[in-house]
Amino acid sequence: MKKILIALLLIGFLPYTQAQNSVIKSPDQNLSVELSLKNGIPNYAVTYKGKQILEDSPLGLKTNVGDFSKDLSFVDIKLSDIEKSYTQNRIKKSDIHYVAKEAVCTYENTQKQKIFITIRVSNNNIALKYALPQFGETACCIIEKEATGFKFPQFTTTFLTPQATPMIGWKRTKPSYEEEYVADEPIGTPSKYGVGYTFPGLFHVGDNGWALVSETGVSSLYCGSKLSEGTKDGLYTVAFPEEGENNGIGNAQPAIALPGETPWRTITVGDNLKPIVETTIPFDVVEPLYEPSTDYKFGRSTWSWIMWQDNSVNYDDQIKYIDLAAAMGYEYVLIDGLWDKQIGYDRMPSLFKYAQSKGVDVFLWYNSNGYWNDAPQGAKQKMSNSVARKKEMKWLQSLGVKGLKVDFFGGDKQETMKLYEDILSDANEYGLMIIFHGCTLPRGWERMYPNYVGSEAVLASENLIFTQHANDTEAYNASLHPFIRNAVGAMEFGPVLLNKRHNKTNDGGQTRKTTDIFQIATAVLFQSPVQMFAIAPNNLTDCADFVIDFMKKVPTTWDETVFIDGYPGKYCVLARRHNNEWYVVGINAQKEPLKLKVNLPMLTSSKVAIYSDTKDRKPQLEEKSIKNNKEVSLLIQPEGGIILTNK
Ligand code: CA
Numbered sequence: 001m002k003k004i005l006i007a008l009l010l011i012g013f014l015p016y017t018q019a020q021n022s023v024i025k026s027p028d029q030n031l032s033v034e035l036s037l038k039n040g041i042p043n044y045a046v047t048y049k050g051k052q053i054l055e056d057s058p059l060g061l062k063t064n065v066g067d068f069s070k071d072l073s074f075v076d077i078k079l080s081d082i083e084k085s086y087t088q089n090r091i092k093k094s095d096i097h098y099v100a101k102e103a104v105c106t107y108e109n110t111q112k113q114k115i116f117i118t119i120r121v122s123n124n125n126i127a128l129k130y131a132l133p134q135f136g137e138t139a140c141c142i143i144e145k146e147a148t149g150f151k152f153p154q155f156t157t158t159f160l161t162p163q164a165t166p167m168i169g170w171k172r173t174k175p176s177y178e179e180e181y182v183a184d185e186p187i188g189t190p191s192k193y194g195v196g197y198t199f200p201g202l203f204h205v206g207d208n209g210w211a212l213v214s215e216t217g218v219s220s221l222y223c224g225s226k227l228s229e230g231t232k233d234g235l236y237t238v239a240f241p242e243e244g245e246n247n248g249i250g251n252a253q254p255a256i257a258l259p260g261e262t263p264w265r266t267i268t269v270g271d272n273l274k275p276i277v278e279t280t281i282p283f284d285v286v287e288p289l290y291e292p293s294t295d296y297k298f299g300r301s302t303w304s305w306i307m308w309q310d311n312s313v314n315y316d317d318q319i320k321y322i323d324l325a326a327a328m329g330y331e332y333v334l335i336d337g338l339w340d341k342q343i344g345y346d347r348m349p350s351l352f353k354y355a356q357s358k359g360v361d362v363f364l365w366y367n368s369n370g371y372w373n374d375a376p377q378g379a380k381q382k383m384s385n386s387v388a389r390k391k392e393m394k395w396l397q398s399l400g401v402k403g404l405k406v407d408f409f410g411g412d413k414q415e416t417m418k419l420y421e422d423i424l425s426d427a428n429e430y431g432l433m434i435i436f437h438g439c440t441l442p443r444g445w446e447r448m449y450p451n452y453v454g455s456e457a458v459l460a461s462e463n464l465i466f467t468q469h470a471n472d473t474e475a476y477n478a479s480l481h482p483f484i485r486n487a488v489g490a491m492e493f494g495p496v497l498l499n500k501r502h503n504k505t506n507d508g509g510q511t512r513k514t515t516d517i518f519q520i521a522t523a524v525l526f527q528s529p530v531q532m533f534a535i536a537p538n539n540l541t542d543c544a545d546f547v548i549d550f551m552k553k554v555p556t557t558w559d560e561t562v563f564i565d566g567y568p569g570k571y572c573v574l575a576r577r578h579n580n581e582w583y584v585v586g587i588n589a590q591k592e593p594l595k596l597k598v599n600l601p602m603l604t605s606s607k608v609a610i611y612s613d614t615k616d617r618k619p620q621l622e623e624k625s626i627k628n629n630k631e632v633s634l635l636i637q638p639e640g641g642i643i644l645t646n647k
Helices: 274-278 304-308 315-328 339-357 386-398 414-429 462-466 468-472 474-478 516-525 545-553
Strands: 006-015 022-025 031-038 041-048 051-058 061-063 066-068 073-087 095-108 114-121 125-132 140-146 149-151 157-160 182-186 201-205 209-216 235-239 255-257 264-270 299-303 332-335 361-367 403-407 433-436 452-455 530-533 560-567 571-578 581-588 594-598 607-613 619-625 632-636 641-645
Touching: 022 095, 022 114, 031 073, 031 095, 031 114, 031 125, 041 264, 051 201, 051 209, 051 264, 061 125, 140 235, 264 274, 274 560, 299 304, 299 315, 304 315, 304 462, 315 332, 315 339, 315 545, 332 339, 339 361, 386 414, 403 414, 414 433, 462 468, 468 474, 474 516, 474 581, 516 545, 516 571, 516 581, 516 607, 516 641, 545 607, 545 619, 560 581, 560 594, 571 594, 581 594, 581 632, 607 632, 632 641
Parallel strands: 299 332, 299 530, 332 361, 361 403, 403 433, 433 452
Antiparallel strands: 006 073, 022 031, 031 041, 041 051, 051 149, 061 066, 061 140, 073 095, 095 114, 114 125, 125 264, 140 255, 149 235, 157 182, 157 201, 201 209, 209 264, 560 571, 571 581, 581 641, 594 632, 607 619, 607 641
């Protein structure tokens, strides 16, 4: 891992008191937040280039030691400039420069108790949080309700995915952020389960622009929150988990020590989608919580479970997938659930040794259980408590295992957020990277936890094995993720299924609708620093050589990400850079071929390899040079893809 460089400068700190109505503008003056106090309730409104994004939206908290959501009076506001540069080795960009205006606005309630609201406005992002002081001897409180709202104009349409109700779905494992998105829905439409929507939520505010609402900086010190159901007039508020999550154990409302604060709520705003695809706000406003214990290395992995399923988690099939990883030059193999029974603890050391002899390191699967669902796969009861966890991790470290994939969590309560953090923190003591599945959205975790790698929190590739519907909607879903789910954090999707039929012998099961080039384009389109690719041993011989060669050299970490064109639910074209290698990738979810003219300044004058689909949906590779300042014509087949690279 590159050394993390942090420079935090507070320049021009000018405390002064303003009137109750204050306007905070981004450094480029385009994004504007207007604070006001209306009938004792703090409100904020947002415009971008003078156009309304959020109408007056409430702010405030109700706690069990004081109500900060009404009858407030304005005390003062302090403005300052924030400037910060940092490097990050596992997000969409490596060198980040964050510049913002910060306002800390103080209000007090009728008991003269104070609340501080911090609002940061950078060029396309707003981050806001609350802080409370200690009140006399009162040094802790429960946050009963957050008033924080996002009130969009009536003509706004939404791109949201519902939160599932507790303890439903397979083996009572929900909510697990594995629900479908509905694109371009009218504001205020009731959600599937009636308990709101998971972060992030994308809002299309007509011609005024776009807004992506999320949160970051959520650790063991708070719950994961969500968006409430929307009202008919377009108000969505921050809502806490459902009481029944985590098998009803633990409070749905978070508690904080005093003085203390909430996580950041974030709104990314633009008059187009570029700021949303490229945003780094989840990482800009958080800091690493501990030092890495070792130099964590990211990379590519094979995993048998995706195409060969449960029965393949046996010794001999794992050897085949280790050999596949070695043949591909991949860094890792993932040994999935049931290894404890089907291979057995006794035989794991020799399997690890075999992998290591091939230059392949190991990720190993664990169930997070626990008492929060009925998921039967092992290894179980090893990650759910500190005593068992440390013993297991010590054993894994002694055998050279490099990472764990921990699955089936119990919701978003503070109780569960503590489990995520405890697993991450303990794993760092034993040099282990962590991937979460069946889990919540990561909220700034790439920066907060140095050994955190990625989270599922999406209807991932396993669904392509389970249902034809997932294959029929594969391109549609892929065209949403860069704008929504993957815009705020690593998405451990397990992409690139090169079998045409999704079973071991490539002749039965679900039928893939997308092309080979679509599949390999998702290796770049979907961002996660360790990618569990879903290729199978037969693909070495039944796919075009240049498709496999592409998969041998594709990187998983990026220095830059540039949005080029797209619309969520229809298509997406973006570029990512790894060192000097640029990868421009596009996918088309529509029923007709997509013709685009785009500028690709990153690829001009170089020899460019172009991977695309023929009319009859076969992969092809050409080499061309792209001239300076000339528009490039792209043709992307329905449910097809394109890749242009100078590598
Ligand atoms: Ca899953």
